[in-house]
Amino acid sequence: MAYTLGIDIGTYETKGVLVDESGTIHAQAARGHKMLVPHPGWAEHRPEEDWWGDFVFICQTLLGESRVDPADIKAVACSAIGPCMLPVDAHGAPLMNAVLYGVDGRAEAEVRELTDRIGEDTIITRGGNALTSQSVGPKILWLKRNRPEIFANTAYILTSTSFLVQRLTGQAVIDHYTAANFSPLYDVATQSWTDDLADGILPLDKLPRLLWSNEIAGQITPKAAEATGLAVGTPVTAGTIDAAAEALSVGxxxxxxxxxxxxxxxxxxxxxxxxxxxxxxxxxxxxxxxxxxxxxxxxxxxxxxxxxxxxxxxxxxxxxxxxxxxxxxxxxxxxxxxxxxxxxxxxxxxxxxxxxxxxxxxxxxxxxxxxxxxxxxxxxxxxxxxxxxxxxxxxxxxxxxxxxxxxxxxxxxxxxxxxxxxxxxxxxxxxxxGASYGDAFLAALAVGLVARGDIAKWNxxxxxxxxxxxxxxxxxxxxxxxxxxxxxxxxxxxx
The missing domain is CATH 3.30.420.40 (ATPase, nucleotide binding domain)
Structure with missing residues (x-):
């Protein structure tokens, strides 16, 4: 029997499922965590505890309950809340709590400034979206201005899913669906990073490599295998934001x-x-x-x-x-x-x-x-x-x-x-x-165990x-x- 593993990090809870190629769930697990509100209008998670800690716990729980041989897990996919903003150092270590998606409004001044400087029409034409509290670009600018010592030590700006994939594979990647929320740093026409709208926010080499969600980002490393119980070399997809995986889960x-x-x-x-x-x-x-x-x-x-x-x-x-x-x-x-x-x-x-x-x-x-x-x-x-x-x-x-x-x-x-x-x-x-089930389907799709239309049979x-x-x-x-x-x-x- 071939299996895939899907894990999703939500705002208040992490869920995971172990699914076979017919869509049958063989094990599922959940673990709660808190959203931190250190200041009115702010929203944060602790990446080590709430993201990676939950991921490891869910992996170990699913493997323990199912007694499935890790070698029979053919692929892993994860999703998470997003878009988030997390600076990490050259070793992938978080430099602060993660700044969450649109529920965090700390960069309101930067949103207004960038919109005034670039022009809303230009931003929408090039980035596909107006700048709002959902946009990561203004939050990076907020980081640069308000936490300069952290910004100076930043090797990459990751989102939640990127952080998990990097922990699993050592690769800093992001899917296009998530990247579009990094406006004004993403160009929807060329589907690539750009700094010609707002040069000076962040060097583009500090952004993850772009992939499609059904592409393989890398394989489980020995260090990740030791922490999670997964087999070394297991393929890991680029992943996506939780809502997209949720949509996939119901077809x-x-x-x-x-x-x-x-x-x-x-x-x-x-x-x-x-x-x-x-x-x-x-x-x-x-x-x-x-x-x-x-x-x-x-x-x-x-x-x-x-x-x-x-x-x-x-x-x-x-x-x-x-x-x-x-x-x-x-x-x-x-x-x-x-x-x-x-x-x-x-x-x-x-x-x-x-x-x-x-x-x-x-x-x-x-x-x-x-x-x-x-x-x-x-x-x-x-x-x-x-x-x-x-x-x-x-x-x-x-x-x-x-x-x-x-x-x-x-x-x-x-x-x-x-x-x-x-x-x-x-x-x-x-x-x-929900999303964890969509992740399991996405993992199966990425390694050829299913076709896209099979979700109607799965669910x-x-x-x-x-x-x-x-x-x-x-x-x-x-x-x-x-x-x-x-x-x-x-x-x-x-x-």
């Missing part, structure tokens, strides 16, 4: 397919026919040469449900709190008895790109219950999601089918509210394991969540949009 791989990932954040990927560049959304080459994707993401989604549980449901056992909260929310009618929540607890990414946006619970009176508040939270996330899907529609990019994935799909209230508010049906596949559709009309949602959505517009100036002044 959102054909033009017109849209993946909606219910995780710590809502993340959306649309497989597009061609490049779609608009400052409200993101663009990247897809995982395979010659293909395209458009992306969008909220800043806080599942993270908000955890915040609510920890702060407003302390009377409940944390292990059982979410089913209780869901039952309370289900007793509240659509529209949450007039409550509105802005879910911008870490600013917001698409489509408003406002790092200074704030969360709000509006419309409270003495009759409201915790169930009303929790329902308003769920609906607020769904309104934010509709803002994204409406933006895609305005760009002529409505999906032909939408596939939902991620741990949040187990929250029936959330998924149903999202369909009802967006008006879009959602397909939920048999396996909602067939299980159910469809059908949108149900609720007229109050159109009214509430309009109020949601107006609430943000009428309070954003105040939010920007609150420190």
């Amino acid at each position: 959102a791989d054909q033009p017109g397919d849209m993946m909606m990932m219910y995780g710590s954040t809502i993340f959306i990927i649309l497989r597009a026919q061609s490049q779609v560049s608009d400052p409200r959304i993101w663009y990247a080459p897809w995982l395979f040469e010659g293909e395209h994707a458009s992306m969008a993401g909220l800043a806080t989604s599942g993270t908000l449900t955890h915040w609510f549980r920890d702060q407003l449901a302390r009377d409940l056992d944390p292990a059982d709190a979410f089913p209780v909260l869901a039952k309370e929310a289900a007793a509240s009618p659509p529209g949450a008895n007039g409550l509105l929540m802005l879910p911008y607890f870490s600013g917001e990414r698409t489509p408003i790109h406002d790092t200074l946006a704030k969360g709000a619970l509006f419309g409270l009176n003495l009759t409201h219950t915790r169930g009303d508040m929790y329902r308003a939270l769920i609906e607020g996330i769904a309104y934010g999601t509709r803002h994204v899907t409406d933006t895609f529609a305005e760009l002529g990019q409505s999906p032909t089918r939408l596939l939902a994935v991620g741990g949040g799909t187990k929250n029936e209230l959330w998924v149903q509210a999202t369909s009802d508010i967006t008006g879009i049906d959602q397909i939920v596949c048999e396996k909602t394991t 067939p559709a299980e159910r469809t969540v059908t949108a149900q009309a609720a007229p109050i949602y159109d009214t509430s959505y309009d109020l949601f949009r107006r609430l943000y517009e009428q309070t954003k100036d105040i939010a920007a002044e609150i420190m």
Whole structure:
């Protein structure tokens, strides 16, 4: 039997699966970690403990539980949150905590400066994306200005997946899908690194080598084999960002397919026919040469449900709190008895790109219950999601089918509210394991064990969540949009 290994590093949890060539999962494991918030608007991980430490733990657990001979594992693929910014020295050692993706807004001043200097139209034309908190280029400039001693010792700027692949193979590589988020250092037309838009941010030889996600980056080194238990010489793919692997796991791989990932954040990927560049959304080459994707993401989604549980449901056992909260929310009618929540607890990414946006619970009176508040939270996330899907529609990019994935799909209230508010049906596949399962498929694809279309056999559709009309949602959505517009100036002044 031939096996592949997939491991994904998420914002709060690492997951891994060991899968055979038919798609059967023989072992799976998970391990939690924390997102550090050392300063309002910042978000960090510890690369040694949260990334490599988790990776090693998951490898050892999967091998121990499955008793599979490491020699029978034909390939390894990993994915992780991204795009992140991590400076490492010449030995690959991290020089600081990793700066996370768009939930970290520390480089707001650099985003504005580079946009003003280069021009937004030029940035979008050359890089495919406007500069936002999701962009790595401004964060590198922030590093250069604010941590000059670290910058001086930097041999490479890696992202999360690059760091793992380097630990496994000794090779500093990055996939094109992730690299497109390094704007203004990546040119989408030539699909190569460039410094002609912003010379002086970083020497290009400090960026990883570009590969496609199904290409082999290298092989497991003796040192990595000793740490993980994997066999020396096992092929390792270039990998990708978690959301892309998540899309692959449910077969959102054909033009017109849209993946909606219910995780710590809502993340959306649309497989597009061609490049779609608009400052409200993101663009990247897809995982395979010659293909395209458009992306969008909220800043806080599942993270908000955890915040609510920890702060407003302390009377409940944390292990059982979410089913209780869901039952309370289900007793509240659509529209949450007039409550509105802005879910911008870490600013917001698409489509408003406002790092200074704030969360709000509006419309409270003495009759409201915790169930009303929790329902308003769920609906607020769904309104934010509709803002994204409406933006895609305005760009002529409505999906032909939408596939939902991620741990949040187990929250029936959330998924149903999202369909009802967006008006879009959602397909939920048999396996909602997510990115790690997509990684295992990508590894199998890279070494020729499967063809791309085989994902439909690995993970067939299980159910469809059908949108149900609720007229109050159109009214509430309009109020949601107006609430943000009428309070954003105040939010920007609150420190």
